[in-house]
Amino acid sequence: QQQVKQSPQSLIVQKGGISIINCAYENTAFDYFPWYQQFPGKGPALLIAIRPDVSEKKEGRFTISFNKSAKQFSLHIMDSQPGDSATYFCAASYGNTGKLIFGQGTTLQVKP
Amino acid sequence: DADVTQTPRNRITKTGKRIMLECSQTKGHDRMYWYRQDPGLGLRLIYYSFDVKDINKGEISDGYSVSRQAQAKFSLSLESAIPNQTALYFCATSDFRANEETQYFGPGTRLLVL
Numbered sequence: 001q002q003q004v005k006q007s008p009q010s011l012i013v014q015k016g017g018i019s020i021i022n023c024a025y026e027n028t029a030f031d032y033f034p035w036y037q038q039f040p041g042k043g044p045a046l047l048i049a050i051r052p053d054v055s056e057k058k059e060g061r062f063t064i065s066f067n068k069s070a071k072q073f074s075l076h077i078m079d080s081q082p083g084d085s086a087t088y089f090c091a092a093s094y095g096n097t098g099k100l101i102f103g104q105g106t107t108l109q110v111k112p
Numbered sequence: 113d114a115d116v117t118q119t120p121r122n123r124i125t126k127t128g129k130r131i132m133l134e135c136s137q138t139k140g141h142d143r144m145y146w147y148r149q150d151p152g153l154g155l156r157l158i159y160y161s162f163d164v165k166d167i168n169k170g171e172i173s174d175g176y177s178v179s180r181q182a183q184a185k186f187s188l189s190l191e192s193a194i195p196n197q198t199a200l201y202f203c204a205t206s207d208f209r210a211n212e213e214t215q216y217f218g219p220g221t222r223l224l225v226l
Contacts, residue, residue, distance in 0.1 A: 043217030
């Protein structure tokens with residue numbers, strides 16, 4: 001069973017637009033929600049992360065919105081750039097176990 | 113990330129062969145992980161190790177084994193490879209002592225089992 005469900009599978013956005021990727025989780029024990037970015041031929045790298053005590057976290061053009069009651073969280077990329085074209089993974093873990101449960105991934109293409 | 117290295121980067125093997133994928137890190141982290149990545153499935157945890165004497169199974173450990181030879185080295189073995197183990201394999205590390213949950217991934221090993 002997929003404990004973290006991610007959508008959409010792929011996304012095409014024009015340069016300057018907003019990219020939105022959504023994730024839903026099932027386990028209410030999860031207390032850490034990171035997003036990882038992966039470029040072709042590379043390993044994933046942490047982009048931004050949030051804990052459930054806040055509803056939003058912003059770092060530059062990247063924002064995580066978190067809805068604890070709905071068990072959903074999303075990544076917003078403002079002013080999307082061609083250099084943002086990559087695969088994005090949401091993930092969840094709990095209790096500092098280090099055991100990340102990943103979503104299925106979203107391939108983002110930002111067109112010039 | 114050059115701090116986490118994986119060898120080989122690409123490997124083709126035949127069904128039934130035993131192979132080993134190696135991971136080394138210079139970050140000084142206690143925790144190390146092995147994941148596999150499949151299209152449409154994301155990354156799934158195979159094994160993880162919190163220190164040299166602590167090794168744990170992840171979501172999908174069947175058909176795999178691991179060895180933590182030192183703090184810096186964590187190897188993944190496929191005892192008898194099968195075609196559905198064809199995937200992209202990643203090693204990762206994190207620093208528990210700093211209560212830092214960021215995982216740092218290596219560049220991956222692309223494995224094809226014929």
